[in-house]
Amino acid sequence: MEAVSGADLDRMTDRLFLEGRRKQSAFWVLLTLAAIIAGAGVVADSDATVIGAMIVAPLMTPILGTALAVVLADRSRIVRGVTIVLAGAALVVALGFLLGLLVPEPVVAATNSEVAARVSPDLIDLVASLATGLVGAFALVRDDVSDTLPGVAIAISLVPPLAVVGLTLESGAPGQALGALLLFASNVAAIVATGTGLLLVYRVRAAAEAAGRPVGHLGVGTMAVVAGFVVIVAVPLGVASYRVFTDSTTIAGVRPVAEQWASARSWRIVSVSGTADAIQVDAIGPSPGPDTAALRRALDQAGYAGVAVAVSQAFGGTQELPATG
Template identity: 55%
Template sequence: MARVDAAAARRMTESLFIERSLRSPSSTRFWALLALASVIAAAGVIGDSTATVIGAMIVAPLMTPILGSALALVLADRDHVVRSVLLVLLGASAVVLIGMLLGWIVSPPDAFASNSQVSSRISPRLIDLLAALATGTVGAFALVRTDISDTLPGVAIAISLVPPLAVTGLLITVGRYHDAGQSALLFATNVAAIVATGTIVFLLYGVRDAAAEAGLTVGRFSGRTLGVILGVVLLVAVPLTAGTVTVARDRSLAADARPVAEAWAATGQWQIASVEARNGIIVIGVLGLPPQPAPAALRTALDRHGMRDADLELHLVGGRTHWCPADTDTCTVKESARS
C-alpha cells in the first residue's frame, strides 16, 4: 500500500482543518455553504423533491470537520480535535434550527406524514450503518489519493448528513419528537462511521509519519483512542438493530392494513393516498370529497383482520386527523397530526 508523503499530509490538514477565526476564508466558506445547504435541504424535504435534496448533499460542507476530527485523532492533535468536534456540533445545531424555522413558516396539515423524504430518514437500520462505513472509507480514501479525488461528489451524495438534520428540525415543529430523534440517529450513525473509517484509513496510509516529516503537530496515539471510536460505532449499532426489527414489523403491518383500508375507502368513493406503519402505529392518508367514510368503521375492520393491537392515525383531506387507539371502537378528531 502506497503511503502518503509530507506534501500530502500538509494538503490534508489544510483541507480539513478549518481556521479558528470566523473571518478566515475556510470558516466563512464553511458557514456560508452550510447555511445555504440547510435551506436547500429543508426546502427539498418540504417540497418532497429528491433532486433538491441531492443538491443540498453536494453543497453541504459538514464532511470537512467530520473527516477533520478523524485526522486530528490520528495525529493526536487535541486542539484540532476539540475544534473539529465543536464545528460538527455547532454546524448540526445550525441545520436543525434552520429546519425548525422553515418548519414554522411552512407546516403541512398532515405533519409530513405522506412525505417520502421524511419517511426515508426516520427508520435507520443496520444497513444504513454498513453503507455509511463503506462511504466513509471511500471519502477518506479519496482524500489520501489525489488520483481518485473526483469521486468526492459521489461520496457527498451517498452519505446523508444535512438532510436528516433538516428533517429533525422540521419534525420538531410538528411535534413528532420520536421521529425527529430517529433522523438525528441517522446523522449520528453517519458521523460515527466516517470518523471510524477515516481514522483507520489515515493510520493505514501512514499519515502520522508523513505529518511528522512535514513538521506538523503529532502527539502520542494510543490503541485506546481506536477502541473508543469502534465502541461508539458498536453503541450506535444497538438502536439500529432494534430499528431493523421495527422496520420489518412495520412493513408487514402496513402490507396487511392496505387492502383493509382500500375496501373501507371504496364504500365512500374515497382514495387511499398512503398506508404506512411507524413504530406499530398504522398511518393512513385518505383523499376524497364529503361525506367521509366513518373512521370507526376502519378501526373495526382492522380489528377484525388481526390488527387490534395497532393504533390508527387517519389523515383526511383538509388537515383533519382522526386518532383511533388500539382496543377501542371510538376515534377522536385533531386539527393537525401529532405523533
Template identity: 45%
Template structure:
C-alpha cells in the same frame, strides 16, 4: 517466488500509490478550516452550510428527492468531519476538537433552520406521509454499513490526487444535512420521537465517518506524520469513537429487527386477508400497514365484504394478542374489526 513476493505491492501501496499520495500539508489545508486563509474558508463553510440546510429543509417539506440530493451535493459538513478523523489519526487533539466544534455548530444551524421552516408552513404536517421524513426517522444497520463504507471511500479519495475530486460524489451517498433538517422539521411539528430517529441516523453517520476516516488515514501512514509521535492517544481516541459507534449500533440493530418483524407480519396478514375476501368476486387487498399499534387492511371491493369477525379469527395466532385491526373499504367504510386474541 521470493522475488515475486517482494514485487507484490502492499495493501497501503495498492490503496495509495506513492505517485498519487497527497501530503499531510495538503490534507490539513483542505480539512482544517482554521489554517491558511481561515476567514475565507469559514465564510464559504457557513454560507454553503446555510444554503444547503435551506435547500434540504425545502426539499423535505416538499417531499422532493431531487431537491434533497441537491442539498447533499453542496453540504460542506464532510470537511470538518474528515478533519476530525485526520486529527484523531495523528493524535492532534486541538485539530480534532476544532473540527468537532464546526460539526457541532453546523449541526445546530441546520436543525435551527429546519425548526424555523416548519414554523412557517401553515397547517399540520403529515410527517409519516412524507417519504423524505419517513425514510430518515427509522434508521437501521444498513444505514450504518453505508456510512462506514462512505467513510472509507472519503478518506481514500482525499488521500489520492487522482480521485480527490470525486469526494462530492461520495458525499451524495451519505446523508448529513437532510437528517438534521428532518430533526428540525419534526421538532417544529411537535414530534420529538421522529426527531430522535433522524438524530440517531445523523449520529450513526457521523460516528461511522469519523471512525472509518481515522482508520484509513492511520492505515495510509498519515498517523505517523505531524505533531504526535505517540500512538497511545490515537488508539484511545479511536477506541472512544468505536465504543460510541457500538452504542449507536444497538438501537439501529433493534430497529432493524423490528422492521424485519413488521415486514414478515405484514406479508402474513396480506395472505390471510386475501383469502378472507376471496369469496367476493372482484375483491382484493390493496394495502396492509401497521400504524402505531394497529393493523390497517385496505380492501378494494365492488360490494359487501365478508364478516370482519372471520378476519379477526383468522389473524389469531398470526399476530400477537392485543393488536387492533381496522378494515377500510373502497366504498368509504372504516370498520374497527376488534382486537386480536379477544373474544
C-alpha cells in the same frame, strides 16, 4: 500500497482543518445556504433540491478533519473539529425550525416522503455510511480519485436529516426528529471511524513523523472512544432494523390470511400495512362484506392472536378487531 508523503499530508491538512478566517467564513456561508436549500427541498418534497443541498454542504470537511486529527492525536484540532460539527449541526437544525414556521402545514413523515426517508434509520444506513466514509477517506489520501467527492457528498446524508430535525420539531413530532438526529449521528460516527481506520492503514502517522510534523500519542483509549461511538449508534439502529423485520414479516403473514378471507365473498384486499402489533387491512368488494369475526378467527388460528387488526371495507366503514392473545 503507496505510502502517504509529506506533500500529501500538507494537502490533507490544508483541505480539512478550517484554520483562518477565509476558510471559516466560506464554511459557514456554504453551510447556511446548504441548510436553506435542504430545508426547502424537504418542504417541497423534492429529491433534486435535496441532492443539490448534499453537494453544497461542507460538513464532510470538519468530520474527516476530526478523523485526521484523531490519527495525529492532535487534541486541540479534535476539539475544534467536534465543536465545528456540533455548532454546524445546531445551525442547520435552527434554520430548519425557522423554515418550518413559514410553512402552514406540518412537515411530517405521514405527508412528506423526504421526511419519511430520514426518520426511521436502521443498520443498512450505518453500513452505507461506513462504506461512504471509506470512499471519502480514500479520495482524501489519493488526490487522483478526488473526482469522486461529489458522489460521496450525495451518498452520505448529513445536512438533510438535520433540516428534518428542525422541521419535525417545529411540527410537533419529536419522535421523528429523534430518528433523523440518529441518522445524522450514525453517519458522523461512521465517517470518523472508517476515516480514522483508513488513514491509519495508509500510515499517515508515519508520514507525519518522517516530515517532522508534531504527532501526539495515539492511545488505546482514543480508539476505544471512536469505536464506542459507532457501537452506541449501532444499538438503536439494530433495534430499529429488528422492528422493521418483524413488521414486514407480520404483514407478509397476515396478507394471505386476509386474502383468503376476502375471496370467500369475492372481495379483494387493497392493502395490508401497519406494525407487528397493529395491522390495517383495506378491502373492497360488493355488499354485503365478509364477516370480520371470521377474519379474527382465521388470524388467531394462523398464530396472529396478539396482533390487533383494523379492517376498512369500502362503503362499510372501519371495524376494529382487538388482539385476543
